[in-house]
Amino acid sequence: MYQNNLTFAKQCDQEDPLAHFRNQFLLPSDNKGNPLIYLCGNSLGLQPLQTQDYITAELKDWAKHGVEGHTDAKHPWLPYHEFLTNSMAKIVGAKPNEVVVMNTLTTNLHLMMVSFYQPTKTKYKIVVESDAFPSDKYAMESQLKFHGHDPKEGLILWQPREGEDLCRFQDLETIMESQGDKIALLMIGSTNYYSGQHFPLKKITELGHKYKCMVGFDLAHGAGNIQPNLHEVGADFAVWCTYKYLNSGPGSLGGCFVHERHANNEKLNRFAGWWGHNKDTRFNMRHEFDPLSGAEGWQLSNPPILSMAAIRSSLDVFEKAGFENIRNKSEKLTGYLEFLLDELDNNNINIITPRNKEERGCQLSIQLKNADKAFHTKLTKAGVISDWREPDVIRVAPAPLYNSFEDVFEFVQRLKKVL
Structure with a gap:
């Protein structure tokens, strides 16, 4: 060949x-x-x-319209994140209402864990691959501490066997068989940053749900690289950055997936902000928090338009290809x-x-x-x-x-x- x-x-x-x-x-x-x-x-x-042109266009609209650019810009800033949704949903294999571009990866991971890591005294442990990206492990350890648990006790590492470089699914099954009643969350990097190993997301999700655990994935090295098919896989949530394979520029915004079965779940904890509030009453500042349906309801603040312009540029290239x-x-x-x-x-x-x-x-x-x-x-x-x-x-x-x-x-x- x-x-x-x-x-x-x-x-x-x-x-x-x-x-x-x-x-x-x-x-x-x-x-x-x-x-x-x-x-x-x-x-x-x-x-x-074309990224420079996309960003320059927003700078020109800012110069021309000032605050009115929120409604009068060629691509109005108020709904700007919505211009990214359909393309991003295709890239991660989700429905549009399951995806939102917001914040950065570790911030989104913390926000997701507020909602989907709900430990009890007996079911509180978190499973992660042993060579996960450090920021993920730091976030999980801090969440365990926040909830009063010892990270050394609460974080379970799914690791390769002696003399091997890759994680075996059978070993994850063994972890779940022995400790599934104590595990609250499986939080796995979909494609490991170090080894490049892409894990079987659907099998991991089904395994986690079998033991009544929440399941989330970090797609930092997956989004724009592999097709994770998040909706079909059935993961509870996922997070990713856009500056690697999605070419949006250093430190650019991340993305977030919340499966549609959680779209209107009021029982979930969440750290809320005004951009996750009902769009019809968002600017009537006297209302109680009324979360948007779907992933949009986890937004906190109005988005940085210049970063989103760079993301829109790259996603347009992906669309064409x-x-x-x-x-x-x-x-x-x-x-x-x-x-x-x-x-x-x-x-x-x-x-x-x-x-x-x-x-x-x-x-x-x-x-x-x-x-x-x-x-x-x-x-x-x-x-x-x-x-x-x-x-x-x-x-x-x-x-x-x-x-x-x-x-x-x-x-x-x-x-x-x-x-």
């Missing part, structure tokens, strides 16, 4: 129906103007060309990277990301035996932008909207030289 030569890589790019989208992004170069091979979309996505097409290319592109790494036939290289394309997105995590960050520094000097994670892993993520097969081929050539 694949061939280890530049001619083949260029042929793949010529036949790629999404190849022209590369020209819609600003690609980094070094101080001398030489193009860099950018394989770090799993950390920060590249800027779409079609997420199914993006995913198809992603599987081929990452498959080619895997093939070329195997062709190196180097015993110092170990791909810890699953080989099964259904169990990963575009990222491959490359473990380098007897290497340290100095190796990654050499690779960076060779013109490759990737990501180093201690103690010995380089994360490489060919993003299908702007990376090419030639990028992947050239990366492996430079890696080979550094090796």
